[in-house]
Amino acid sequence: MISPISKRGVMGSTYDWVVVGSGINGLATAVVLASAGRSVIVLERNAAPGGAVRTEELTLPGFRHDLFATNLNLFAGSPFFAEYGDDLVRHGLAFAPSDKPFSSVFPDGRFVGVSTDMAATLDMVGAMSVADAEAWTGLADWFGEVAPHLFPLLGTTLPSVQAARALFDGSRALGWTWPLDLARLVMQSSREFVEEHFESREVQALCASWGMHLDFPPDAPGGALFPFLETFASNFNGMVLGLGGANTIIDALVSLLESRGGALGLSSDVASITIEDDRAVGVELATGERISARGGVVANLTPKVLFGRLVPSANLTPRFNRQVAAYRHAPAAFMVHLAMSGLPGWSAGDEVKDWAYVHIGPYLEDMGLAYQQAVGGLLPERPTLVVGQPTAVDPSRAPEGKHVLWVQVRVVPSTIRGDAAGEIAATSWGDAKEPYADRVIELIEEHAPDVASKILGRHVLSPEDLEAYNPNLIGGDSLGGSHHPMQFAGLRPFPGWTKYRTPIEGLFMCGASTWPGAGVGAGSGYLLGKRLVGKRSSLFCR
Numbered sequence: 167m168i169s170p171i172s173k174r175g176v177m178g179s180t181y182d183w184v185v186v187g188s189g190i191n192g193l194a195t196a197v198v199l200a201s202a203g204r205s206v207i208v209l210e211r212n213a214a215p216g217g218a219v220r221t222e223e224l225t226l227p228g229f230r231h232d233l234f235a236t237n238l239n240l241f242a243g244s245p246f247f248a249e250y251g252d253d254l255v256r257h258g259l260a261f262a263p264s265d266k267p268f269s270s271v272f273p274d275g276r277f278v279g280v281s282t283d284m285a286a287t288l289d290m291v292g293a294m295s296v297a298d299a300e301a302w303t304g305l306a307d308w309f310g311e312v313a314p315h316l317f318p319l320l321g322t323t324l325p326s327v328q329a330a331r332a333l334f335d336g337s338r339a340l341g342w343t344w345p346l347d348l349a350r351l352v353m354q355s356s357r358e359f360v361e362e363h364f365e366s367r368e369v370q371a372l373c374a375s376w377g378m379h380l381d382f383p384p385d386a387p388g389g390a391l392f393p394f395l396e397t398f399a400s401n402f403n404g405m406v407l408g409l410g411g412a413n414t415i416i417d418a419l420v421s422l423l424e425s426r427g428g429a430l431g432l433s434s435d436v437a438s439i440t441i442e443d444d445r446a447v448g449v450e451l452a453t454g455e456r457i458s459a460r461g462g463v464v465a466n467l468t469p470k471v472l473f474g475r476l477v478p479s480a481n482l483t484p485r486f487n488r489q490v491a492a493y494r495h496a497p498a499a500f501m502v503h504l505a506m507s508g509l510p511g512w513s514a515g516d517e518v519k520d521w522a523y524v525h526i527g528p529y530l531e532d533m534g535l536a537y538q539q540a541v542g543g544l545l546p547e548r549p550t551l552v553v554g555q556p557t558a559v560d561p562s563r564a565p566e567g568k569h570v571l572w573v574q575v576r577v578v579p580s581t582i583r584g585d586a587a588g589e590i591a592a593t594s595w596g597d598a599k600e601p602y603a604d605r606v607i608e609l610i611e612e613h614a615p616d617v618a619s620k621i622l623g624r625h626v627l628s629p630e631d632l633e634a635y636n637p638n639l640i641g642g643d644s645l646g647g648s649h650h651p652m653q654f655a656g657l658r659p660f661p662g663w664t665k666y667r668t669p670i671e672g673l674f675m676c677g678a679s680t681w682p683g684a685g686v687g688a689g690s691g692y693l694l695g696k697r698l699v700g701k702r703s704s705l706f707c708r
């Protein structure tokens with residue numbers, strides 16, 4: 167039985183559109199459809215919406231933890247937000263901005279922090295290397311020039327006339343070699359990029375650590391673009407978190423959707439897509455209940471969840487089934503959530519407490535080794551850590567004077583073959599997750615010796631826990647599939663299927679597995695919604 171959270175929503179068993187999954191992209195598509203007057207229902211298997219965006223009192227009462235995503239920059243800077251931001255604010259969305267977005271600490275007690283204060287950032291970078299401060303200025307200038315042309319490119323479908331136009335406009339403004347400069351950047355590894363520009367190992371690591379947020383260790387081709395964009399977008403704009411938790415964007419999206427007549431069915435596990443005459447005409451829930459869709463079905467699902475499970479492979483061509491089988495997932499994430507009596511006492515100084523993210527790599531070599539160990543099935547001896555200090559930005563997430571830490575471990579194996587340190591014997595995540603969390607805390611203690619003594623509560627999410635909560639996080643892959651070049655841009659998710667269509671007429675895909683990929687930017691959901699309601703929608707839907 168569908169349990170709608172809104173009585174105002176369009177209820178019944180037939181809608182124009184059925185959206186499977188209430189991740190950020192499924193909700194974005196639904197909002198666009200409902201705003202254009204289409205009847206739409208979003209069906210979510212969990213008891214709460216949002217997929218990989220969820221805030222809960224996970225450890226102790228009063229301590230609000232972002233279970234998964236916490237950095238909302240992609241959402242705040244998205245075309246979706248540009249169009250619907252005012253509405254979302256009216257529906258309760260509130261950001262908590264930080265002007266000190268990210269930093270790195272190093273074993274010798276040094277620290278580099280990037281803030282929106284360019285002079286202060288250059289001082290910190292310059293303390294590592296005067297030449298690097300000059301190079302930083304040059305790159306920041308270049309970012310300022312290319313960003314107005316690059317971001318529109320990332321906000322269009324690929325390939326498309328709009329993308330060609332964005333490249334053309336960029337070339338007119340920046341010179342005809344700009345597409346070549348861009349191609350060179352896109353093909354570089356993060357090591358090639360940072361070593362080309364910076365001489366100090368610390369500044370190199372500061373920038374390259376962003377690659378580890380995706381599946382780009384320093385030597386993976388294609389890994390330079392994200393660190394470049396994240397480094398300088400954060401340098402100029404800071405970082406935004408959600409006030410009270412990342413859930414603010416989900417709550418506001420649901421409220422906006424309901425206000426426009428859309429419905430949300432929670433605890434509604436979709437068992438199959440109903441296909442008649444090779445066309446998607448609705449869905450069947452695990453309970454056996456059927457819901458019809460006049461326009462079609464939007465699946466906010468990763469290919470291996472949608473095809474083979476919800477759409478029988480017999481409905482697909484052998485080539486398409488091979489493409490689904492070959493779809494590659496990235497190594498897993500591992501989360502340690504801590505309720506704290508205080509922020510870590512960083513050896514590098516109390517000022518570190520002000521930064522939203524503290525990266526512990528520490529160096530390129532460590533990041534590369536950790537990645538290599540994880541893809542080889544080993545628990546990394548010294549994984550890369552992203553230590554988020556959300557309560558430094560938004561104290562409302564914990565009781566007065568108390569804090570939460572959001573620790574993302576990059577990366578770990580989905581299936582454990584052994585331990586690179588030779589200490590943890592367990593090869594099931596059920597048994598390994600707590601000892602591995604102990605290792606993570608010991609690594610933080612190397613930079614903040616009082617961390618363990620300040621822990622009031624902890625909750626660990628292993629790769630298995632991530633997938634159990636959200637089937638899209640296959641093997642704990644937080645990215646909805648590898649972002650390596652063979653599976654990115656005009657190749658995501660598969661060559662020939664990059665515009666949210668599928669081989670089944672009336673069945674569309676959005677989400678992290680589709681362009682522009684992972685993150686809370688709502689990009690695929692917005693682009694798909696626009697195409698479904700646009701002038702060319704009937705052509706597109708065929």
Ligand SMILES: Cc1cc2nc3c(=O)[nH]c(=O)nc-3n(C[C@H](O)[C@H](O)[C@H](O)COP(=O)(O)OP(=O)(O)OC[C@H]3O[C@@H](n4cnc5c(N)ncnc54)[C@H](O)[C@@H]3O)c2cc1C
Nearest residue numbers: 187189191211217218234235236237436644677678685686
């Ligand atoms: C640990 C972690 C940390 C992250 N940190 C950040 C960050 O700080 N900033 C950032 O920008 N991004 C971050 N990301 C990535 C980002 O959160 C995701 O890429 C994004 O939220 C995925 O959105 P989506 O639209 O693909 O849908 P998903 O979030 O995958 O949601 C899909 C929904 O579909 C539901 N579903 C699946 N199968 C069915 C079914 N059969 N029937 C009904 N419902 C179904 C699922 O339960 C889920 O709710 C993080 C991800 C993780 C896991």
